[in-house]
Amino acid sequence: MKQIKTAIAIAIFSVIGFMQVNAADTTITNPSLPVELKYAGTFKNQPLIQLNFSGSKDENVFNIIITDEAGIVFYNADLKGETFSKQFLLNMEDLGDAILKFEITGKKSGKTVSYRVNRQVTEQMDVVRL
Numbered sequence: 001m002k003q004i005k006t007a008i009a010i011a012i013f014s015v016i017g018f019m020q021v022n023a024a025d026t027t028i029t030n031p032s033l034p035v036e037l038k039y040a041g042t043f044k045n046q047p048l049i050q051l052n053f054s055g056s057k058d059e060n061v062f063n064i065i066i067t068d069e070a071g072i073v074f075y076n077a078d079l080k081g082e083t084f085s086k087q088f089l090l091n092m093e094d095l096g097d098a099i100l101k102f103e104i105t106g107k108k109s110g111k112t113v114s115y116r117v118n119r120q121v122t123e124q125m126d127v128v129r130l
Helices: 002-007
Strands: 012-014 028-030 035-043 046-052 061-070 073-080 082-089 098-108 113-121 126-130
Touching: 035 098, 035 113, 046 098, 073 082, 073 113
Parallel strands: none
Antiparallel strands: 012 082, 035 046, 046 082, 061 073, 061 098, 098 113, 113 126
């Protein structure tokens, strides 16, 4: 029951292009994979995480897997596109203090980048490249 409740704790919003949000910039860029993960502020008092892709014709298919520290998969999808962004609204009431791992893999190159997202006691989001 908790797994089902937790699985619906992440709402996904797809956005074409980039969205301007007034928030503290905790952007982390990975030069080996054209992906950037950042805290984009809040929506309805829930943290919003934005994943930006700057691919190319050679690297335009990405696999995204979001898991918690227990290994429960919340999201697993392949996305295709060259330049786009994807937003994830985290329902922290259901997730609590869970630490989420975002793993993005370029399907053609096989390169992977991982990020850890956790909420600090001060209600700030921490985005850290692993």
